[in-house]
Amino acid sequence: MxxxxxxxxxxxxxxxxxxxxxxxxxxxxxxxxxxxxxxxxxxxxxxxxxxxxxxxxxxxxxxxxxxxxxxxxxxxxxxxxxxxxxxxAGQVRLEPSTFDMAELVALTTRNYLVLADRAGSALQCHVEPSVVGTWDRLSSEQVLDNLLSNAIRYGAGKPIQVELSQVPDGIVLKVRDEGIGIPVAAQARIFDRFERAGRERTSGGFGVGLWLVRQLVEAQGGKIQVRSRPSEGATFIVRLPRDITRQPSAEHP
CATH class of the missing domain: 1.10.287 (Helix Hairpins)
Known part of the structure; x- marks a missing residue:
């Protein structure tokens, strides 16, 4: 050498x-x-x-x-x-447990009603009943926390929709706002660290929220994507398997 x-x-x-x-x-x-x-x-x-x-x-x-x-x-x-x-540091380990995701989504959404109201946004939640599966509860809550915070922050005081549905291979969670949207060219990097993809003029923050969301979703064997156009809002779509313990990417004891 x-x-x-x-x-x-x-x-x-x-x-x-x-x-x-x-x-x-x-x-x-x-x-x-x-x-x-x-x-x-x-x-x-x-x-x-x-x-x-x-x-x-x-x-x-x-x-x-x-x-x-x-x-x-x-x-x-x-x-x-x-x-x-x-x-x-690679120190986050999942703690899978069986619970009703519908209850978690409904409860978490209710916790944001006051914040959404103060932002002028009507927050609505539509969930299928009894969506039971095995996931990491804290990680799932953090994912929805971040998506709801973003929707309220960038939603321009317009309605926000939270939807949870079941599909043959798992569940689909959607958080939709009608706010400022995300430029198409920026959507490829919206989940990168320290990236707000054109939204930095509207809000502060670390720029790690969506990066953290992606890490937590993928750690559970899931996927996240965004659909958006400027001035037409954004829809974040999270897909998770029904049982993360059967996924090779899930890190659990």
Missing amino acids: SSADDDQASVIDELRKAIAVRDDFIAIAAHELRNPMTPIAGQVELLVSRARREQASPALVAGLERLEQAIDHYLRRASVLLEVSRLN
């Missing part, structure tokens, strides 16, 4: 070490930033419940609800950082 090859190998090794240090720091930072907020979120939840139960002034209840949502948003962003660092 020549001296130039040695130098190149040394540089590559140093870069790998630097990336590992970065990912470790992100994981530690996300963990430390998220953990103290968990008990705070619990206390705020209790205050909201008490304010409602004791019929406190509407202004006070609304203020506490906004605080609760802000904390939830903070926790979700910290969770995204933690999941990204874990994926980079």
Whole structure:
């Protein structure tokens, strides 16, 4: 091996070490930033419940609800950082369990009703009854969380549709908005890391949400695609097998 090859190998090794240090720091930072907020979120939840139960002034209840949502948003962003660092390190392992995906989708969608309403969007959910299968529950919830957040953020205050249906080889989840859409040329890279594909002027964020969604979907042996045109909204389509434990790509104990 020549001296130039040695130098190149040394540089590559140093870069790998630097990336590992970065990912470790992100994981530690996300963990430390998220953990103290968990008990705070619990206390705020209790205050909201008490304010409602004791019929406190509407202004006070609304203020506490906004605080609760802000904390939830903070926790979700910290969770995204933690999941990204874990994926980079290959440390995320699925925990398959059998549950009703229809119930999970309906519950998760209901959690976004207030946020959608404040954005001016009517949020509707259409699910087939009793969609039972084996998936990773947390990953499935994170996928829908990210897709709903995007739909509300970029939906321009227009209606948003969530649909869950069964097909012979699994299930299909669709999240459709009627907002600003995604340029056709950008759709090939919309699931890349740090990419917002032409939407960066409308919102902040890490640009890793859809990358994380793709990683979690593919880890369960599924696929995700987007159909969109500028100013005509976007539809994200997730296809998952009925039982991820039968998929060779599913990483589970």
